[in-house]
Amino acid sequence: MKAFIVDRYKGKLRFGDMPDPEIRDHDVLVQIYAAGVNPLDSKIRDGEFKLILPYRLPLILGNELAGVVIRVGSRVRRFKPGDEVYARPDKNRIGTFAEFIAVSEDDLAIKPKSLTMEEAASIPLVGLAAWQALIEKAKLKKGQKVLIQAGSGGVGTFAIQLAKHVGAIVATTTSTANIDLVRRLGADSVIDYKKDSFEEILRDCDVVLNSLDGETLKKSLRVLKPGGKLISISGPPDPEFARYLGLSRIFEMVMRLLSFRIRRQAKRHQVHYSFLFMRASGDQLRQIGSLIETGAIRPVLDRVFPFELTKEAMAYVETGRVKGKVVITIK
Numbered sequence: 377m378k379a380f381i382v383d384r385y386k387g388k389l390r391f392g393d394m395p396d397p398e399i400r401d402h403d404v405l406v407q408i409y410a411a412g413v414n415p416l417d418s419k420i421r422d423g424e425f426k427l428i429l430p431y432r433l434p435l436i437l438g439n440e441l442a443g444v445v446i447r448v449g450s451r452v453r454r455f456k457p458g459d460e461v462y463a464r465p466d467k468n469r470i471g472t473f474a475e476f477i478a479v480s481e482d483d484l485a486i487k488p489k490s491l492t493m494e495e496a497a498s499i500p501l502v503g504l505a506a507w508q509a510l511i512e513k514a515k516l517k518k519g520q521k522v523l524i525q526a527g528s529g530g531v532g533t534f535a536i537q538l539a540k541h542v543g544a545i546v547a548t549t550t551s552t553a554n555i556d557l558v559r560r561l562g563a564d565s566v567i568d569y570k571k572d573s574f575e576e577i578l579r580d581c582d583v584v585l586n587s588l589d590g591e592t593l594k595k596s597l598r599v600l601k602p603g604g605k606l607i608s609i610s611g612p613p614d615p616e617f618a619r620y621l622g623l624s625r626i627f628e629m630v631m632r633l634l635s636f637r638i639r640r641q642a643k644r645h646q647v648h649y650s651f652l653f654m655r656a657s658g659d660q661l662r663q664i665g666s667l668i669e670t671g672a673i674r675p676v677l678d679r680v681f682p683f684e685l686t687k688e689a690m691a692y693v694e695t696g697r698v699k700g701k702v703v704i705t706i707k
């Protein structure tokens with residue numbers, strides 16, 4: 377099958393042939409119709425995750441998909457050939473910039489019927505990240521105040537809609553050109569970071585979802601009320617994350633050191649800091665799918681590229697200016 381392949385970290389992505397995937401008893405073989413492109417793909421290509429996610433090279437890149445079930449393993453109960461599905465495959469079994477992939481049935485869900493393949497492929501990674509941050513970790517409730525950094529990005533566009541669905545009061549940051557977009561998604565207050573500083577405007581937030589740099593993370597502490605939760609998906613990783621990955625005590629120590637400062641500052645502000653690296657979950661994708669079917673959440677697509685232009689799609693994501701998501705069409 378055709379695929380985009382990493383032969384060595386920091387090298388050029390190669391468009392070439394790879395063997396068709398083999399399926400285990402609990403796996404589903406999916407023909408990929410569309411794949412979402414994320415900043416994570418470039419980070420993996422450049423080896424930024426090689427210590428915590430030790431992939432064997434050559435590696436097929438790509439972290440989310442929509443497609444059609446071709447074949448199922450002997451123990452698969454929930455899917456059959458012909459089903460339209462979407463997924464974020466497990467972090468150890470990525471590879472959606474390809475024609476086919478084997479995915480565990482636990483990580484797969486039926487694609488929302490109202491979405492095209494391209495729209496569905498834009499959802500899993502950012503949808504699960506927002507869900508696990510706001511619903512699982514923060515336990516966001518009706519009437520609570522949440523700040524979602526970078527509301528116009530992939531995670532932000534989904535997180536605003538999810539927080540509004542829960543009944544939260546949503547503040548977000550973006551630049552002048554994207555103010556209308558985030559308002560249409562439901563943001564109650566919008567801070568134009570080109571003109572204003574969010575930390576001077578906002579107060580008493582229950583939750584902040586950070587996806588930006590360390591400076592923004594630090595400033596985010598100032599807008600939280602005592603007891604509030606600061607959740608970062610862009611680092612630094614905390615010791616709990618090392619334990620979740622099952623890493624050695626040395627890695628746990630490294631992550632303790634990396635997050636020492638922000639955890640100490642958080643303690644001083646009487647708020648709780650945690651890092652999140654989203655995980656695959658077919659169950660959560662089913663719940664997200666129901667919200668999409670009721671119209672509570674809709675995908676936001678910036679650009680769709682043909683499969684051959686995957687490298688260009690990644691370069692576009694790397695500009696950091698994407699509004700919503702970028703997707704490649706494979707079939």
Ligand SMILES: NC(=O)c1ccc[n+]([C@@H]2O[C@H](COP(=O)([O-])OP(=O)(O)OC[C@H]3O[C@@H](n4cnc5c(N)ncnc54)[C@H](OP(=O)(O)O)[C@@H]3O)[C@@H](O)[C@H]2O)c1
Nearest residue numbers: 415505526528529530531551587609652653654696697698
């Ligand atoms: N840990 C996890 O599980 C996880 C999951 C998903 C993503 N992530 C990480 O989270 C980060 C964001 O991901 P993403 O997919 O949302 O990225 P993205 O879609 O590429 O983000 C682009 C958006 O960020 C906005 N932006 C850039 N600088 C900003 C600033 N200073 N203030 C406010 N908005 C700003 C841009 O708006 P303007 O053009 O208006 O500036 C643009 O719309 C990445 O680092 C990614 O790797 C982590």
